[in-house]
Amino acid sequence: MRYATYDDIDxxxxxxxxxxxxxxxxxxxxxxxxxxxxxxTIVIEKDKKIISSLQLNQYKIKLNNKVYDTSYIVGxxxxxxxxxxxxxxxxxxxxxxEIYKKGQLVSILMPVDFRLYRKFGYENCYDQIQYTxxxxxxxNFKIKDDFFEIYESNIxxxxxxxxxxxxxxxxxxxxxxxxxxxxSENGYIYANGNGGYLVYFINxxxxxxxxxxxxxxDYLKSMLKFLYNHNTQSKKIIxxxxxxxxxxxxxxxxxxxxxxxxxxxxxRVINVFEFLNTxxxxxxxxxxxxxxxxxxxxxxxxSTFKISIKNSKMKVERIDFNGYNILDIxxxxxxxxxxxxxxxxxxxxKLSLDEEAKRFLDSIFNxxxxxxxxxx
Numbered sequence: 001m002r003y004a005t006y007d008d009i010d011x012x013x014x015x016x017x018x019x020x021x022x023x024x025x026x027x028x029x030x031x032x033x034x035x036x037x038x039x040x041t042i043v044i045e046k047d048k049k050i051i052s053s054l055q056l057n058q059y060k061i062k063l064n065n066k067v068y069d070t071s072y073i074v075g076x077x078x079x080x081x082x083x084x085x086x087x088x089x090x091x092x093x094x095x096x097x098e099i100y101k102k103g104q105l106v107s108i109l110m111p112v113d114f115r116l117y118r119k120f121g122y123e124n125c126y127d128q129i130q131y132t133x134x135x136x137x138x139x140n141f142k143i144k145d146d147f148f149e150i151y152e153s154n155i156x157x158x159x160x161x162x163x164x165x166x167x168x169x170x171x172x173x174x175x176x177x178x179x180x181x182x183x184s185e186n187g188y189i190y191a192n193g194n195g196g197y198l199v200y201f202i203n204x205x206x207x208x209x210x211x212x213x214x215x216x217x218d219y220l221k222s223m224l225k226f227l228y229n230h231n232t233q234s235k236k237i238i239x240x241x242x243x244x245x246x247x248x249x250x251x252x253x254x255x256x257x258x259x260x261x262x263x264x265x266x267x268r269v270i271n272v273f274e275f276l277n278t279x280x281x282x283x284x285x286x287x288x289x290x291x292x293x294x295x296x297x298x299x300x301x302x303s304t305f306k307i308s309i310k311n312s313k314m315k316v317e318r319i320d321f322n323g324y325n326i327l328d329i330x331x332x333x334x335x336x337x338x339x340x341x342x343x344x345x346x347x348x349x350k351l352s353l354d355e356e357a358k359r360f361l362d363s364i365f366n367x368x369x370x371x372x373x374x375x376x
Contacts, residue, residue: 001094004041004053011050012041019077030184034177035376040071042095044087051082052091056099057376060169063106064338064368066278067169071099073109074376092120096270096297105275106337107268110375117266121297123330125267125337126166126370131239131247132258138228138237140252141221145193152176157191160213164242164371165338166267181376192226195219202233209239211373221250242371265372267337269329272301275336276316281364283309289360291325291353293332301329307360325357335361338368
């Protein structure tokens with residue numbers, strides 16, 4: 001088990017090709033040219049052959065108004081002859097502890113199957129709305145402002161910030177990479193004046209809108225009309241959007257639209273003690289709360305944590321594990337990412353807390369609208 005070297009890239013790419021055979025060659029070329037880094041790639045080598053690998057792609061996310069460096073785990077792959085022998089457990093355990101050593105406090109991944117990653121302490125922390133709309137249902141809207149395709153020269157038109165929690169912190173290099181990624185998959189990015197943009201792909205008789213951003217309802221309607229103007233090419237429009245999106249409110253007959261909530265991204269707290277120390281806790285009275293965390297893969301998290309507020313100052317202490325007010329790392333991650341409320345997790349029988357712990361934790365972790373839209 002080790003980090004990749006320059007000589008490994010062809011074998012890692014070959015492994016990716018085998019495991020993710022739906023990816024077009026142009027996208028794979030983009031990924032290994034623009035995103036892949038040896039220093040972020042972990043491999044398992046056996047008999048001088050790479051049999052398993054994954055990447056820790058580096059991002060910054062803004063979570064509860066704090067910016068965290070994070071490793072986004074992608075490309076988890078194992079050769080067919082090595083499957084069922086525990087190598088995925090080995091490489092994921094190694095990766096989690098490497099992320100801990102980096103000093104990072106949280107991690108994300110987009111699962112092909114949620115069951116595979118729950119065992120490693122990840123849990124769903126992001127949803128999206130998926131709309132499937134008949135193109136004719138969009139004909140009554142009107143265009144506002146001009147539409148134009150986005151290139152590096154006019155990248156500022158898509159430099160927008162969603163009013164959501166947990167999104168990627170984006171800079172110019174991010175948008176340049178986004179353009180390359182979408183082009184590698186034969187997709188398009190179009191802006192509607194300075195009031196919004198669409199990231200989309202035309203797939204035979206269907207348009208898939210990966211992302212939609214709009215400043216107000218008029219720009220939303222304008223972009224829906226833009227999509228309608230593809231009616232000779234596509235009969236269905238599939239749109240992915242944050243769960244606070246407003247498309248369903250402007251459709252003439254929303255009953256003809258199929259609307260689903262789709263789980264999208266899993267999250268995990270990597271270092272509980274340091275994460276707690278980043279919190280800005282406002283409490284008017286002196287109080288303390290004690291709870292325990294269970295984590296099968298990062299031993300440093302298996303502790304009992306005491307949070308004390310005195311004279312408006314917070315102190316976090318790690319004390320010996322006492323099995324009192326136990327939260328598993330998955331449940332803690334969901335409230336830490338503000339995806340689930342404490343009340344919801346108690347209702348689902350995922351938490352067993354005394355009333356003082358419930359009251360305190362409920363006051364510092366508040367459910368928010370989470371949104372993220374990264375694929376690699």
